[in-house]
Amino acid sequence: MDKVYSLASLQKFTKEVFNRMGCPADQAELATEVLLSADLRGIDSHGIARLSGYLRLWEAKRINANPVIRVVHETPSTAVVDGDGGLGLVVAPKAMEIAIAKAKNAGTGWVAVKNSNHFGIAGYHAMKALQHDMIGMAMTNASPLVAPTFAVERLLGTNPIAVAIPAGKQPAFVADFATTTAANGKLEILQRKNLDAPVGWIQKKNGEPSTNAHELKDGGALIPLGSDREHGSHKGYCLGAWVDIFSAVLSGANYGPWVPPFVSFLSPPADPVGDGIGHFFGALRVDAFRPANEFKDHMDNWIGRFRSAKTIDGEPRVLIPGDPEREMSEARTKNGIPLIDKVVEDLVGVASKYNVQFS
């Protein structure tokens, strides 16, 4: 049985750990909110389970706990942000804030970020636009784990895209997905349970299909959304490449196989082509296109129509992007967040090493 923790207790613990790393108080609080939003939304692979990973990167001096985040280039609707090697959990919200400010003046704002680190879940950042009646977008590149169609080399990350679109009476539309058939977090779940993966998720180091969830340890790779050429994996490859180029070639970060790994036991490439990892954010003011109430009425109509669509026999409902995560978030805010033994052990270790209470 997983042990269940209240949101408040995980917040207190996480914030204290970021404090110990040397994060300023406001940044420790922000990083905690971003990180735990993943646990709340049920994306367990990207939440507190990664806390010790961030810590090890900081111990290896690959994260700057007190960064000076600054705009290094801008126009009325764009900016490039240098994250100064900070936590992506802190750099990304700052960049999204800049995108929103640009959108207020210019209609839209687009911010490319270099010299950053893993930023948690993309959806959190995109959703920051909603309260301003804006559409939010967020994407990031990541450690190379994915082989382009026809390749055996791992050249792309799972490079997620998030799009958050405000509605009126309906909850917002929030899409947030890796551009691979399955996110790495889904593979990790199978690894822990010693289960096989479906054909189409991973390939062996020679490119043959594999169902071994541990295949990546032996030089295998994740596969772009589509699974194989006949089912459109070249489109998933296009999506992952697009995210990589917007996040890193526009900003001056590392791209493709040069993206530094998240895990501290792997060294960053010796020949970097840029600074850190890269993100890309967008904010579009809805009323830069049509009156916000009109837009939201039509979004309500769109969402209502799709949600009430006739289903395949046996399927309870057609989902609107963001439905499962919102429902999970409501439930976990109320009932607490379950953590598997392996994560609890890991956090107990962190607590002991850094003399922080975990309970």
Add this chain to the structure above:
Amino acid sequence: MDKVYSLASLQKFTKEVFNRMGCPADQAELATEVLLSADLRGIDSHGIARLSGYLRLWEAKRINANPVIRVVHETPSTAVVDGDGGLGLVVAPKAMEIAIAKAKNAGTGWVAVKNSNHFGIAGYHAMKALQHDMIGMAMTNASPLVAPTFAVERLLGTNPIAVAIPAGKQPAFVADFATTTAANGKLEILQRKNLDAPVGWIQKKNGEPSTNAHELKDGGALIPLGSDREHGSHKGYCLGAWVDIFSAVLSGANYGPWVPPFVSFLSPPADPVGDGIGHFFGALRVDAFRPANEFKDHMDNWIGRFRSAKTIDGEPRVLIPGDPEREMSEARTKNGIPLIDKVVEDLVGVASKYNVQFS
């Protein structure tokens, strides 16, 4: 054997047909260029094969051959364009021009279009940005043929996305793909040859998998990129939904099941929620992020690295998005464009009805 026609002869014929429809001379020329760019790039389903379809829509008074295309709302980086029911082949280039002009001043330009029609291939429009050292984006919604994950109803079009990114010495990166497992044009090829489709492209009207390429005539549907839930079809659904909302809910066009059909024998829905079909265009000035020569050097490096990636045994090379279409375009410009018998027959019919020479 397909008959082969020179580009010049198809241009002459197509332009003359658009003239007969009542298009002003410059618009007839533009529509011809856009339409035939599909044939040149090997996307035969979207080229001259559709000419008689446009004509029938015009005969049914569902296309305005002499539209007044105008901006109805704008900010420094955005605009909404009313296409006045014109050919998408004419409305879309005008909208992309506006996006490019906005980007010159504000760094980026984003244009949503309502009251338009089918715009040919998305890639053509995105690529217009390249000559300005800009990244171009184009998307459009389309007649509902696609069932969201778990649904049996057709609520989305094949809603393509195109992204064109300039490089230096390398040819540009040009991604252009339907957000379904397979584009409708691929299905049409199987229909003509009476071949089965792979599992994962289409479903029966009750949602069961089907390999019958004619399934859509019996209430079946195309499937979002990913093929099934286990392989990420919910991500393809997110992509198609995103294109639909940006193209139509932002602009005031029809969305989802209300998008009017391309074929003239099907009536538009009696209860429209907007005007015509919708598109969305973007232009991002590369030097709104970093100096253009720096960006292009890194794009050359990105493209070079991916193109030289080690391949799976038996696969000749890893492709860069846009490679096959560019090579096809070079070959067909030189050697001519092959048309299948059915298309030739169709065009001979058009030629005879409108008294235009076709040879």
